[in-house]
Amino acid sequence: MSSFRPPFPFSAIVGQEQVIRCLLACAVDPLIGGILIFGNRGTGKSTAVRALARLLPPMKASADCVYNCDPDGTVMCEACRKRKGDLKVVTTAVPVVDLPLGATEDRVVGTLDLESALTRGEKVLETGLLAKANRGFLYIDEVNLLEDHIVDLLLDVAASGENVIEREGLSVRHPARFVLIGSGNPEEGELRPQLLDRFGLSVDVTTPGDLATRVEIVKRREAYERDPAGFAADWHGKDMALRRKVQRARKLLAEMETPDEVFELISKLCMALGTDGLRGELTLARTARAFAALDGKSSVTADHVLAAAAPSLRHRLRRDPLDDTGSDVRIERAVEEVMAA
16 A cells, blocks of 8 residues: 655645735746745645645656756756757656755755765765756745855855855756745744845735634645545645646746836835835736736736735835834735825
8 A cells, every 4th residue: 555645735725815826826937036934833834835746737857867957948957958959858747845954055055976986986966955946946944944054055046046066076067946935933033134035925824813714724634634645636626727727827928918007006016115126026027927827817907916016025125113014014005005196
């Protein structure tokens, strides 16, 4: 009998509408830049992320390539570049890789394969987590507790899209483009501002306050724990419907129209909130486009911008010592002011 335990189905998740929508948006457009999910323990943050893995449509990759290089892409490892035009193509699952808190730098970036070095005298790279996550998702639970030197490393790789390994005379460069997903409990400390800014979206998850939602969550979790395979099979059809929705949205995204008045609304919102730089505007525009694509639309509307405003901007607001209102309230206020003007 197989010991495989399928993850909780994505479509069976209850009470996390904004998390679900934002995760799907990142699946449609990885350029959004990932998502940070903050909430108290037991609110299903990691459940949602791990459920996403089985939902994602498979991707094409170069056969026998440890970096999952795109055979039709322009960014490849050295080995695939040399074989360009003569690459065998396979279909594989999109990687969703966990980065544990205690991971060493060598485990994350890769290091010299000691067995090959000692037995055969060969300098061979033992790939790290960044190699495995290329073209996929890198998930960090309790991201606010990550060690500073690992944070610095992630910032460098996230900015360049390339991992550089210099170990014991071994020098290797390989693509490392991934969607960063982090989750954490705000009671256990804040995230470094440099890393916080690297997340495209930020979502706060709270414990449901209404009875019906809480009861439904417990019932579904109990059913899953009793028979994980059977529960997953019952929800398989809905998960596949969501997968097809993501596939359609990706196609729509390529031809999505964004009217000038929508760009103006995005900039007005960011100006009203005083966000630094233009990263907030770019993220808000991309997220609104992804939301529109998920809705099956061919053009972005003001409603899509307003739906994307809070997750795109809440973690980019300057702290005002004279204003102790929360980020969401400040964004709602700015939306009302901009829409009324």
